[in-house]
Amino acid sequence: MARIGIYGSSFDPVTNVHLWTASTIAHRCKLDRIIFLPCSNRRKDKRMKTEDHHRWEMLQLAIQGNDKFVADDYEMKQEAWNVYTYYTMNYFKSMYPNDEVFFIMGADLLVDIASGKWGYEEPLVTENRFIVMARDGVDMLKTISSSPLLRNADDGNHFHLVDKGLAMEISSSYIRDEFGKGGEPRYLLPEACYEYIKKHNLYR
Template structure:
């Protein structure tokens, strides 16, 4: 087996309803922290464990494309938007594994600490460790996972021998590690942005101007019938 290190590709899921500077800054910093070759943004179609997104799949896809189009390391993966059924991260990672078969690539599945704490509720969640490394990013207003005693017992046991603070460890194997990344915590939420826009307040400087312009032009988050 070759001793060459694995290339690292970040997989960043979420509803991105809408995408904002908090999302983008995390991705940018992870490129530097982990030396990621690419970050694939994976917008959820019909998430199983959270409310249906407010904006349509089309609008969320276009807004995300607008937000990342000038970054050569950022890519949009719309596979979950194209599914008619509920979105499962494990299925997307399986598909990506098949697509990159024969290439020495390790996926880093990027997950907020709030979602990570609920991981045992996910579909076939233990399989995620076989398909990727997990990269946890803290979220404003949420507890840190530095204290592993706070984790749900099932999750704590599953991660017991997987924690690493060595970036190079992620390049030595194709999957299985859990890495906590320290990134800038921009206290911005998609919910707040939607609330501002619906109330006619300014959301400027919370998200890219081209995304905000798109929202205004297409009346996203202001007229229900135009969000479809």
Template sequence: MARRIGILGGTFDPVHIGHLRGALEVAEFMALDELRLIPSARPPHRAVPQVAAADRLAMVELAVVGEPLLRVDDRELKREKPSYSIDTLESLRAELAADDQLFLLLGWDAFCGLPSWHRWQALLEHCHILVLQRPDADSEAPEALRNLLAARSNNDPLSLQGPGGQISFIWQTPLAVSATQIRSLLASGKSVRYLLPDTVLTYIHAHGLYRGAH
């Protein structure tokens, strides 16, 4: 039987219930064998994360304890160069059977930014792309993606066949939680309880993370 594996990358600075709940919903809806959370070391398109890679990894590992569908993959943190998704997909593919299915989860904003990604046109050689689209999203994709969508999109994410090559959309109402909001609250000494798992909050306090800086 071909395995079905989802991957969700991010800085996870810090990981919160928006990441975790969204990932779990997709894993269950798509009947995935596992969904891997992949913390990025040096994301090419974002500011440098506020806390060290080791801390971000530790928080994600604490967050998924006891949830068998979610696991953590630290391969990007072991690389010396920027975290390019194509490199991650190629290294994952090398470890999997030829018919295993890989699903790359992207938010709508990230998906619209694909044409600026390193070797972005090669992504679908290794995976299917699942775009997590909010019901209120402006659903006009940039022109650079229109031909790709016309050729590769599939309206039913549950019908995606083969190891990769197609794009589908999953409508999600995300939890209105952001890492930026959490960092700001922590910096000003306010409570962030219930915005992230208690294990992650305990780690943040124990290590004095996010104090006094936004």
């Protein structure tokens, strides 16, 4: 039985923090595989800055050489009405029926689930397991204890809370802004992705 983490994000672009986070989570939570899941540009709650094929190509460049890292374009292929994390987790659990599948997310998204912003929150929480990464300004234990849904699902098995230990929060939006204003974010993302962005004149 393998332990698999589903790591969803826009990856617009993928950053060194994404990779470091995935590596840290894999190590601490004893995961055999991390599946990087770029979100669809059809989602109503997100506005992508880059076409899907560019985000996909950069992600492939970023994870090459690491046998634990794979990418999956499942959500990229979905229509907007079908892009819910609940459906996504059902898909991956059907793909890996004999394995343990976890959804990896930041503590800020835990707050969103508690606030009812995701859709299908109750079956999502009660039927799945989560690895939750600390975020500055978010009290993970308080978020769980103050939500009837989260605290009643918290049986010691649903939520694995991880404090990464370093405040590495450089975002994709920061990198996009640097490129857009003529800055130099070279060492904040994989070198191959940096060169790809320059070659295709992205984020200008």
